[in-house]
Amino acid sequence: MALRDGPGGWGWPSRVLHWGMAALIAAMLGLGVYMIRIERDLIVQYQLIQLHKSLGATALLLAVLRLGWRLAQPGRPALPAAMPAWQRRAATASHLALYALMLALPVSGWLTASASPLNDADAVPFRIPNMVFGLFELPDPFPRGTEALEAALGTLHRGLALTLALLLTVHVAAAVKHHLHDRDQVLRRMWRG
Amino acid sequence: MRVLPLLILLFFLPPAAAPGATWEIVPGATRVEVDVHWLGRVVTLRFDRLWGSIAFDRQRPDRARARITVDARRVSTGLAVVDAFVRGPDYLNVETYPTIGFRLDRLVRTSQSTADVLGQLTLFGITRPISLQAQVFRYGPTPGAPDRFDAGFDLTGAVDRRAFGHTTGLPQIDATLPIRIRLLMRSV
Numbered sequence: 001m002a003l004r005d006g007p008g009g010w011g012w013p014s015r016v017l018h019w020g021m022a023a024l025i026a027a028m029l030g031l032g033v034y035m036i037r038i039e040r041d042l043i044v045q046y047q048l049i050q051l052h053k054s055l056g057a058t059a060l061l062l063a064v065l066r067l068g069w070r071l072a073q074p075g076r077p078a079l080p081a082a083m084p085a086w087q088r089r090a091a092t093a094s095h096l097a098l099y100a101l102m103l104a105l106p107v108s109g110w111l112t113a114s115a116s117p118l119n120d121a122d123a124v125p126f127r128i129p130n131m132v133f134g135l136f137e138l139p140d141p142f143p144r145g146t147e148a149l150e151a152a153l154g155t156l157h158r159g160l161a162l163t164l165a166l167l168l169t170v171h172v173a174a175a176v177k178h179h180l181h182d183r184d185q186v187l188r189r190m191w192r193g
Numbered sequence: 194m195r196v197l198p199l200l201i202l203l204f205f206l207p208p209a210a211a212p213g214a215t216w217e218i219v220p221g222a223t224r225v226e227v228d229v230h231w232l233g234r235v236v237t238l239r240f241d242r243l244w245g246s247i248a249f250d251r252q253r254p255d256r257a258r259a260r261i262t263v264d265a266r267r268v269s270t271g272l273a274v275v276d277a278f279v280r281g282p283d284y285l286n287v288e289t290y291p292t293i294g295f296r297l298d299r300l301v302r303t304s305q306s307t308a309d310v311l312g313q314l315t316l317f318g319i320t321r322p323i324s325l326q327a328q329v330f331r332y333g334p335t336p337g338a339p340d341r342f343d344a345g346f347d348l349t350g351a352v353d354r355r356a357f358g359h360t361t362g363l364p365q366i367d368a369t370l371p372i373r374i375r376l377l378m379r380s381v
Contacts, residue, residue: 040233040234040235041234041235041236041237042231042234042235042236043236043237043270043271043272043275045234046272046275047272125278125281125283126274126275126277126278128274
């Protein structure tokens with residue numbers, strides 16, 4: 001099983017990161033919608049938001065690792081020769097956008113939570129720290145938060161999440177098309193290397 | 194001949210079910226839940242420790258009397274940081290008002306398994322009338338102890354906290370507090 005990516009296929013770290021983050025991102029999108037739109041019990045909602053923060057910090061760490069690993073690779077599998085130029089450009093652009101969103105989404109979520117007045121030292125009725133699995137607190141870029149800033153960043157966070165969800169839909173649809181219609185190796189090599 | 198089974202049944206009724214029996218509250222099976230609504234969301238306050246005295250005659254439920262005290266200091270929401278606020282001076286102020294009291298004045302049976310419960314609620318040192326609706330969820334000999342008798346009621350109702358001088362967080366936090374009580378009592 002290859003470690004590094006190359007023209008022959010994806011190494012196992014890239015594949016583990018790809019599928020692990022795929023599961024994490026799907027779970028986070030679902031959790032984000034559920035905890036804000038559906039859950040009515042404030043205590044359960046609080047606990048889900050804390051879980052969302054912890055998983056978001058994990059996603060950011062994995063995204064940095066993934067980007068670093070990708071940049072350190074000597075090469076990567078080539079796109080199928082039969083692919084039209086516009087699809088190649090679309091693939092490159094959408095992959096760049098996916099990487100950017102993998103970084104921007106957790107960062108914007110962290111900034112949103114940090115901008116909340118509930119995260120301030122003298123918060124009323126009590127302070128809600130941005131803990132990661134209860135182990136440590138994330139740094140606070142906004143020691144003095146405001147509801148307006150929190151709302152603006154929250155809108156950005158939701159907009160990015162929606163963009164990511166749409167882009168992932170295209171990504172998955174393209175992978176399925178490669179597999180079922182074009183019958184090439186694009187999806188298979190992400191699974192088997 | 195229809196009275197015969199009834200007579201046989203009466204003969205075998207457990208002695209604990211005799212008129213004027215006193216009852217105890219079964220801890221663990223009895224709890225009070227109060228919903229605090231805030232901007233479309235809800236926090237449920239749970240009180241799991243309560244005690245009191247109950248005189249309940251199964252033949253004359255309208256003569257039932259009860260005094261029940263709820264330990265406000267043990268209120269919990271499931272989250273320590275919220276519990277601290279709820280118990281604190283800005284909400285239930287349990288240091289000053291460690292208990293919540295209920296006195297049953299009248300039980301009015303409305304069907305085979307339902308009743309209206311009228312009484313007095315004491316909260317923050319203020320006593321006001323309250324009415325709850327009761328639904329029987331258990332009524333029969335205690336499982337494993339046939340000489341005793343279980344009577345279980347689910348009581349529901351609502352309290353307007355403004356009547357008790359409580360205005361914290363109005364109007365974002367609703368004035369009306371829906372209450373659910375599961376009361377299991379056992380003949381002594």
